[in-house]
Amino acid sequence: xxxxxxxxxxxxxxxxxxxxxxxxxxxxxxxxxxxxxxxxxxxxxxxxxxxxxxxxxxxxxxxxxxx
Amino acid sequence: xxxxxxxxxxxxxxxxxxxxxxxxxxxxxxxxxxxxxxxxxxxxxxxxxxxxxxxxxxxxxxxxxxx
Amino acid sequence: xxxxxxxxxxxxxxxxxxxxxxxxxxxxxxxxxxxxxxxxxxxxxxxxxxxxxxxxxxxxxxxxxxx
Amino acid sequence: xxxxxxxxxxxxxxxxxxxxxxxxxxxxxxxxxxxxxxxxxxxxxxxxxxxxxxxxxxxxxxxxxxx
Amino acid sequence: xxxxxxxxxxxxxxxxxxxxxxxxxxxxxxxxxxxxxxxxxxxxxxxxxxxxxxxxxxxxxxxxxxx
Amino acid sequence: xxxxxxxxxxxxxxxxxxxxxxxxxxxxxxxxxxxxxxxxxxxxxxxxxxxxxxxxxxxxxxxxxxx
Numbered sequence: 001x002x003x004x005x006x007x008x009x010x011x012x013x014x015x016x017x018x019x020x021x022x023x024x025x026x027x028x029x030x031x032x033x034x035x036x037x038x039x040x041x042x043x044x045x046x047x048x049x050x051x052x053x054x055x056x057x058x059x060x061x062x063x064x065x066x067x
Numbered sequence: 068x069x070x071x072x073x074x075x076x077x078x079x080x081x082x083x084x085x086x087x088x089x090x091x092x093x094x095x096x097x098x099x100x101x102x103x104x105x106x107x108x109x110x111x112x113x114x115x116x117x118x119x120x121x122x123x124x125x126x127x128x129x130x131x132x133x134x
Numbered sequence: 135x136x137x138x139x140x141x142x143x144x145x146x147x148x149x150x151x152x153x154x155x156x157x158x159x160x161x162x163x164x165x166x167x168x169x170x171x172x173x174x175x176x177x178x179x180x181x182x183x184x185x186x187x188x189x190x191x192x193x194x195x196x197x198x199x200x201x
Numbered sequence: 202x203x204x205x206x207x208x209x210x211x212x213x214x215x216x217x218x219x220x221x222x223x224x225x226x227x228x229x230x231x232x233x234x235x236x237x238x239x240x241x242x243x244x245x246x247x248x249x250x251x252x253x254x255x256x257x258x259x260x261x262x263x264x265x266x267x268x
Numbered sequence: 269x270x271x272x273x274x275x276x277x278x279x280x281x282x283x284x285x286x287x288x289x290x291x292x293x294x295x296x297x298x299x300x301x302x303x304x305x306x307x308x309x310x311x312x313x314x315x316x317x318x319x320x321x322x323x324x325x326x327x328x329x330x331x332x333x334x335x
Numbered sequence: 336x337x338x339x340x341x342x343x344x345x346x347x348x349x350x351x352x353x354x355x356x357x358x359x360x361x362x363x364x365x366x367x368x369x370x371x372x373x374x375x376x377x378x379x380x381x382x383x384x385x386x387x388x389x390x391x392x393x394x395x396x397x398x399x400x401x402x
Contacts (some may be wrong), residue, residue, distance in 0.1 A: 001135065003191065004176035004266040006102040008133070019355035020220035021238065024374060025132055030097045035073040036130035037356065037374055039194050039225060042138035046134045055133040057137065059249055060173050061262045061396045062129035063103035065092055065339040066075065066122040067113045071333040071377035085373065087287035091173060104155065104173055106292060106305055106395050109339035112309065117156035124338065127374050128195045128329045131366065132138040140236040142267065152290035158268055162291060164231045169207040170264035171289065173309055178267045195329045196263035197237035199226055199272040200209070200238040200256040201247045202269065204325065205310035205400040221354035222372065240328050240359060240372055243272035258271065261307050262396045274370040276401065293400055298365045303341040304398035314402045323401040330397035333360055334343070334390040335370035335381045 007058040009034060010049055013050050016043060075124040076101060080117050083110060094123055141192040143168060147184050150177060163189055208259040210235060215249050219245060228257055275326040277302060278328060280319050295324055342393040344369060362391055366379050382386060 010029035011034055023043045027034040032057045048054070078094035078101055090110045092103040101123045115121070145168055147163035150198070157177045159170040168190045212228035212235055224244045228235040235257045249255070279295035279302055291311045293304040302324045316322070346362035346369055358378045362369040365393045383389070 002180050002268055003137070004172045004180060005131075005191075006173060006175060007100075009079065009099055017241055019357065021218055021223045021225045021356075022356045023381055024356045024376070027132075030253065032097070034085065034130065035127045035374070035376070036132055036138070036194070037127040037195070038130075038132060038138045038238070039140060041091065041140060041225070041236070042132065046132065046136050046138060048132065048134065052134055056132040057133050057139075058125055058129060059263070060091070060102040060104040061171070061261075062125060062131075062394070063105075064072075064108070064124040064394055065094075065103050065105060065109065065113065066124050067115065067119055067337055069335055069381050070304045070338070070383060071371070071373045072392075073374060073376060084155055086156065086290075088285055088292045089153075089155045089287065091155045091175070094329065101384050102173065102175070103339070104396070105339045106302070106341060108292070108341060113339060124340075126330070126332055128372070129193070131193055134136055139265075143233065147247055151289055154291065156287075156289045158261070158309070162208075163210075164233070166210055167208075168264065169261040169307065169309070170266050171261040172264075172266060175327045176266065179265065182266065182268065186268055191265040191267050192208075192263060194225070194236045194238040196259060196326055196327070197235065198206070198239050198258040199228075199239060199243065199247065199249065200258050201249065201253055201270055203314050203402055204271070205304070205306045205314060206325075207307060207309060219395045220357075222352055222359045225355065237272070238329070239272045240274060240370070242274060242359070242370070247270050247272060256274075260397070260399055262305070273399075279368065292395070295400075297344075298367070300344055301342075302398065303395040304400050305395040306398075306400060310359065310400065314400065317401065320402055325399040325401050326393055326397060328359070328370045328372040330393060331369065331373075331379065331382065332340070332392040333362075333371050333373060333383065334392050335383065335387055
């Protein structure tokens with residue numbers, strides 16, 4: 001299975017903050033934090049918790065550049 | 068100046084591929100490739116070229132998680 | 135492998151239109167057309183062509199509602 | 202009135218889960234679930250509730266492809 | 269017909285730049301430029317051209333804040 | 336510092352509604368409301384409050400056109 005989304009960063013979940021509809025997932029990627037805002041449904045379906053090995057997936061059209 | 072976008076990844080531009088409207092910017096982020104699809108206008112305004120020190124900016128709501 | 139993105143629509147590729155940086159993928163999803171604009175890199179890496187069985191992946195935060 | 206967003210799927214609202222800022226709308230499209238995460242303001246302004254006939258609107262640049 | 273997308277900015281099309289798959293639409297919104305990158309299909313279907321009265325539609329989750 | 340995101344609208348914060356994970360920021364841009372849904376982390380880090388002079392930042396690929 002391959003995904004067209006260009007950016008996949010292997011990371012480790014550090015923290016999951018749960019809201020009613022949305023949740024925040026803080027990941028560690030080589031010492032840098034990556035933050036995702038995803039639905040609570042995803043948190044539950046994937047069983048996301050600190051320590052999990054995951055990948056952050058980001059579509060190329062969602063990446064901006066600062067110079 | 069601060070930006071609400073949660074993810075700012077310090078990277079180096081490796082390649083810029085120009086189209087008519089859109090361009091692809093390939094960056095190196097700690098040994099991982101990050102790809103951005105941005106407008107040609109941005110390429111020109113920022114003068115983006117290989118070797119540039121940049122940051123990839125990604126809003127938390129645009130990050131998915133794969134487990 | 136599970137993906138947090140909530141919407142995965144089983145579809146069949148009908149048409150691939152190639153640009154320099156971006157490409158258009160037209161899919162059939164239960165008689166409805168679904169159109170994706172993805173990078174040419176993705177087209178090449180996945181070898182996308184008409185007739186392919188695929189899934190359209192869409193994050194819940196990218197879905198609007200019209201009433 | 203026409204909208205540039207390429208993907209419009211005629212669906213029926215099955216469930217609305219309300220948070221403080223965001224809400225989840227689960228829709229049925231020909232037996233498949235489509236999930237949207239939109240603001241509570243939109244829920245209130247459109248008066249979204251189970252049984253409503255709606256369309257899910259998705260911009261082509263927000264659609265990925267899995268093969 | 270109502271759309272959940274929170275931001276609808278009444279604007280006038282100033283310029284349309286056509287690519288193979290994507291197009292750039294430059295709009296004037298109260299003296300400020302708004303730029304949209306949409307598919308060529310949308311350009312053709314809506315018949316977008318300079319002088320058109322349009323609205324720029326932006327989902328709240330796609331808006332960042334700089335301070 | 337320059338950002339590739341094409342749309343930057345100078346605005347004033349009118350209201351901040353806080354949730355657990357996400358927050359809503361309502362801004363005034365020349366008499367028009369602009370709404371952003373961003374993380375609570377951003378609200379806290381930027382110290383966003385009514386009266387603040389800010390800019391709304393929107394990537395061109397996230398702008399649709401209604402005609």
